[in-house]
Amino acid sequence: MENPKEIRWKQRFINFEKSFKLLERTLAIPDPSEAEKGGVIQFYEVCFELCWKILKDYIESEGYIATSPRQTIKQAFQMEIIANGELWLSALEDRNLTSHTYDESTTDAIINKIRRDYFNIISELYTFFRKENG
Numbered sequence: 001m002e003n004p005k006e007i008r009w010k011q012r013f014i015n016f017e018k019s020f021k022l023l024e025r026t027l028a029i030p031d032p033s034e035a036e037k038g039g040v041i042q043f044y045e046v047c048f049e050l051c052w053k054i055l056k057d058y059i060e061s062e063g064y065i066a067t068s069p070r071q072t073i074k075q076a077f078q079m080e081i082i083a084n085g086e087l088w089l090s091a092l093e094d095r096n097l098t099s100h101t102y103d104e105s106t107t108d109a110i111i112n113k114i115r116r117d118y119f120n121i122i123s124e125l126y127t128f129f130r131k132e133n134g
Helices: 004-027 034-061 069-078 085-098 106-131
Strands: none
Touching: 004 034, 004 085, 034 085, 034 106, 069 085, 069 106, 085 106
């Protein structure tokens, strides 16, 4: 019988995959309008939220406990699920910042980080879970 915690991360993967694909498509827009930039931020927020939650579910299915995004990221790094713990923590800080900022220059800077750094680590996590999900 399959572990209920394992079933949970597999169910969450469905939503993670959808949000990942939306973020991927939005980032492919070469010169995004203001509304499209808002879409990038929104899709990043949702995708990142699902990243840490699927990690939490997976970690718990492996017998560990994680209660917060920061703790989840640290445990995932220790388990070698993710490679760059510091970049993930930076992505978490920027994800929290996107919820509370309305400054265009800050938004543009975060979008640049999403394009340059954060999408790559999210993509690596997506690949990890695609393989795990078989």
